[in-house]
Amino acid sequence: MTANTDDRLRLLIERVERLEEEKKGISDDILDVYREAKAVGYDPKMMRAVVKLRKMKPDDRRQMEMELETYKSALGLD
Amino acid sequence: MTANTDDRLRLLIERVERLEEEKKGISDDILDVYREAKAVGYDPKMMRAVVKLRKMKPDDRRQMEMELETYKSALGLD
Amino acid sequence: MTANTDDRLRLLIERVERLEEEKKGISDDILDVYREAKAVGYDPKMMRAVVKLRKMKPDDRRQMEMELETYKSALGLD
Amino acid sequence: MTANTDDRLRLLIERVERLEEEKKGISDDILDVYREAKAVGYDPKMMRAVVKLRKMKPDDRRQMEMELETYKSALGLD
DNA sequence: ATTTTAGGAGTGCAAC
DNA sequence: GTTGCACTCCTAAAAT
Numbered sequence: 001m002t003a004n005t006d007d008r009l010r011l012l013i014e015r016v017e018r019l020e021e022e023k024k025g026i027s028d029d030i031l032d033v034y035r036e037a038k039a040v041g042y043d044p045k046m047m048r049a050v051v052k053l054r055k056m057k058p059d060d061r062r063q064m065e066m067e068l069e070t071y072k073s074a075l076g077l078d
Numbered sequence: 079m080t081a082n083t084d085d086r087l088r089l090l091i092e093r094v095e096r097l098e099e100e101k102k103g104i105s106d107d108i109l110d111v112y113r114e115a116k117a118v119g120y121d122p123k124m125m126r127a128v129v130k131l132r133k134m135k136p137d138d139r140r141q142m143e144m145e146l147e148t149y150k151s152a153l154g155l156d
Numbered sequence: 157m158t159a160n161t162d163d164r165l166r167l168l169i170e171r172v173e174r175l176e177e178e179k180k181g182i183s184d185d186i187l188d189v190y191r192e193a194k195a196v197g198y199d200p201k202m203m204r205a206v207v208k209l210r211k212m213k214p215d216d217r218r219q220m221e222m223e224l225e226t227y228k229s230a231l232g233l234d
Numbered sequence: 235m236t237a238n239t240d241d242r243l244r245l246l247i248e249r250v251e252r253l254e255e256e257k258k259g260i261s262d263d264i265l266d267v268y269r270e271a272k273a274v275g276y277d278p279k280m281m282r283a284v285v286k287l288r289k290m291k292p293d294d295r296r297q298m299e300m301e302l303e304t305y306k307s308a309l310g311l312d
Numbered sequence: 313a314t315t316t317t318a319g320g321a322g323t324g325c326a327a328c
Numbered sequence: 329g330t331t332g333c334a335c336t337c338c339t340a341a342a343a344t
Contacts, residue, residue, distance in 0.1 A: 012281070019260055074162040090193045104178050108172055115168045201317095233288065
C-alpha cells in the first residue's frame with residue numbers, strides 16, 4: 001500500500017470511529033431514559049415491548065397478534 | 079509453554095470442538111423442524127414465540143401478559 | 157384450527173423443545189470445559205479465539221492474517 | 235393507570251423513539267462509510283477488525299496479541 | 313450491586 | 329429469489 005492509500009484508509013477509519021462515538025452516546029441516552037423510567041416505576045422490558053409494537057404498521061400488528069392467539073389456543077396457552 | 083502444557087491445552091480445545099460440532103448438529107435439527115413445519119403451513123416465527131411462552135412458568139406468563147396489556151392500553155395500542 | 161392440526165403443531169413444538177434441551181446441555185458442557193481450562197491457568201478468551209481460527213481453512217486463515225497485517229501497518233498498529 | 239401516568243409513560247416512550255431514530259441514522263451513516271470504502275477497494279471486514287484493535291489501549295492490544303501468538307504456537311497454528 | 317461480556321435469536325441487507 | 333452474512337438486541341453469566 002502506498003502512503004496515499006494509507007491516508008485514504010485512515011480517513012475512512014476515522015470517520016467510522018467518530019460515528020461510532022456518536023452512536024455510543026445515543027445508546028447511552030436511551031439507557032438513561034429506561035433507567036429514569038424504571039426509577040419512577042415503569043418496567044423497561046415492557047417499555048421495550050411496546051416500542052417494538054409501535055414500530056409496526058397497525059394492521060400488521062393486529063394480524064400478528066391474532067395469529068399468535070391462534071397458536072396459543074392450539075397449545076392450551078390461555 | 080512446555081510440550082506438556084501444549085498437550086493439555088490441545089486436549090481442552092479438542093473437547094470444545096467436539097462439543098461444538100454436536101451442538102451444531104442439534105441446531106441444524108431444530109432448523110429442520112421449523113422448515114418441516116413451514117412446509118405444512120405453520121409460521122416458524124409464531125412457533126418460536128410460543129416456544130418462548132411455554133418456557134415460562136404459567137403464572138409468570140399470565141402476569142407478564144397482563145402487564146403488557148396495561149402498557150398497550152396506556153399508549154392506545156388496542 | 158382443528159384438533160388434528162393442533163396435535164400436529166404440538167408435536168412439532170415438542171420436538172423443538174426436546175432438541176433445545178439437548179442443545180442447552182451441550183452448551184453447558186462447553187462452558188464447563190472453559191471453566192476447567194481457566195482453573196488450570198488458561199485464558200478462555202484466547203481459547204475461543206484459537207477455536208475460531210482452527211475452524212478456518214489454513215489457506216484462508218493465512219490469507220486473512222496477512223491482509224489484516226497490511227491494514228494494521230497502514231494505520232500504524234504495530 | 236391514570237391519565238397522568240399514561241402521559242408520563244408516553245413521553246418516555248417518545249423520547250426513546252426519537253433517540254432510536256437518531257441512532258438508526260448514524261448506523262446507516264456507518265454502513266455508508268463501509269460501502270464507500272468497499273467501492274474504492276477496501277475490505278470492510280478488515281476495517282472492522284482494525285477499528286476494534288484501535289479501540290484497545292496499545293499496551294493491552296500488544297499484550298493480547300502476544301498471548302494469542304502463544305496459544306497459536308501451542309496448537310501449531312503458524 | 314453494578315458493569316462488562318458472551319451467546320443466541322431475529323432482522324435486514326447483499327451477493328450470487 | 330434464496331442463501332448467507334452481518335448487525336442489533338437481549339438474556340444470562342462473570343467479574344469487579
